[in-house]
Amino acid sequence: MARWYRVGEFAALTGVSIRTLHHYDRIGLLRPSAHTEAGYRLYSEQDLLGLQQVLTLRYLGFPLRQIGKLLGRPDFDLLASMRIQRNALRDRISELERIDAALGQLVEHRLASGAWAWDLVVRASAAVQEGLEPKGERMDKYYTPEQMQQFEELGRKFPTEEREAMEQAWTSLIAEVRANRDLNPASPQAQAFAERWDQLTASLMRAYEGYPELSAAIGENYRQGRFEGHEHAPQQADFAFIELVKKARAS
Numbered sequence: 001m002a003r004w005y006r007v008g009e010f011a012a013l014t015g016v017s018i019r020t021l022h023h024y025d026r027i028g029l030l031r032p033s034a035h036t037e038a039g040y041r042l043y044s045e046q047d048l049l050g051l052q053q054v055l056t057l058r059y060l061g062f063p064l065r066q067i068g069k070l071l072g073r074p075d076f077d078l079l080a081s082m083r084i085q086r087n088a089l090r091d092r093i094s095e096l097e098r099i100d101a102a103l104g105q106l107v108e109h110r111l112a113s114g115a116w117a118w119d120l121v122v123r124a125s126a127a128v129q130e131g132l133e134p135k136g137e138r139m140d141k142y143y144t145p146e147q148m149q150q151f152e153e154l155g156r157k158f159p160t161e162e163r164e165a166m167e168q169a170w171t172s173l174i175a176e177v178r179a180n181r182d183l184n185p186a187s188p189q190a191q192a193f194a195e196r197w198d199q200l201t202a203s204l205m206r207a208y209e210g211y212p213e214l215s216a217a218i219g220e221n222y223r224q225g226r227f228e229g230h231e232h233a234p235q236q237a238d239f240a241f242i243e244l245v246k247k248a249r250a251s
Contacts, residue, residue, distance in 0.1 A: 002044060002045060003044075003045055004034070004042045004043065004044060005042070005043045005044075005047075006040060006041065006042065006043075007021055007022075007032070007040070007041045007043070010041075010043040010047070013048075014048070014051055016051065016055070021041075024051075024054065025041065027064065027068070028068060029054060029064060029067065029068050029071075030047065030050050030051055030054055032044075032047060033046065033047055049078065050071070053067075053071060053078070053081060054067055054071070056085050056089075057070070057085070060085065060088050060089070060092070066168060069168065070168075070172065073172075077176075080176055080179055080180065083179040083180075084175040084176065084178070084179045087175075087178060087179060088175075095130070095131050096131070098127050098130075098131075099124075099127045099128055099131055101127075102120070102123050102124040102126075102127040102128075103124050103127075105120050105123070105124075106120040106121060106123075106124045142217075142221045142226050142227075143217060143221075144217075147213065147214055147217055150211055150213070150214045151214070154207070154208070154211060154214070158207065166200070166203060166204070166207075169196075169200055170200055170232075171232055173193065173196050173197060173200065174232065174233075174234055174238060176193065177193050177197075177238050177241060177242070178235075178237075178238065180193070181237065181238075181241045184248075185241075185244040185245040185247070185248035186245075186248040186249075190241075190245045190248070191245060191248075191249060193242070193245065194242055194245040194246055194249065197242050222234070222239075
């Protein structure tokens with residue numbers, strides 16, 4: 001028999017405050033599945049899964065508006081989302097372990113010698129800074145000042161909503177591809193990934209029409225592997241999987 005929870009019970013069970021649950025309901029992020037005749041909220045066991053998605057995505061840094069769009073997609077796959085979240089959390093764990101190791105070396109050297117090792121201070125600072133930087137957003141590392149100006153000019157030509165929609169579509173697709181690279185390239189799901197990839201690539205190329213130098217610089221950065229390890233940028237393994245899928249389609 002299905003279990004139902006009043007808002008207070010749901011809050012106590014999950015550790016989320018009643019105020020937060022009310023807020024999620026108001027903005028449409030997590031609405032209770034039912035209400036009593038008196039109008040009190042009733043949450044179902046299925047709502048527990050919805051709340052888990054919201055909380056984990058928030059922990060990973062997604063804004064509430066983007067979470068709402070993602071969960072509201074008609075093709076949203078709960079299990080695929082959980083696999084993606086596990087991969088992202090593993091990356092976060094690895095990042096924290098690197099920071100912990102750098103700080104550990106710094107502290108151990110100080111305790112053993114009574115002096116600071118400045119190279120270890122630098123290493124610890126670099127490890128923390130790497131964790132603070134959103135992956136893929138330090139574009140000035142990879143482009144000339146003139147190219148950065150072109151990016152700004154290009155950004156002014158497109159409405160913010162259109163640009164955010166394309167970024168979100170790429171982020172979602174890349175995450176789904178990474179969580180499913182073990183698929184048979186000839187499978188319908190893999191083929192659907194490749195079709196979405198082609199559509200988004202075509203849209204991106206149209207956006208860069210009139211900026212051939214910028215388009216070439218982006219391509220060269222990818223060929224040089226400069227975005228490897230960047231969470232939101234396609235990786236060589238992602239490109240390789242899509243190529244396998246296209247070859248399977250052609251054959």
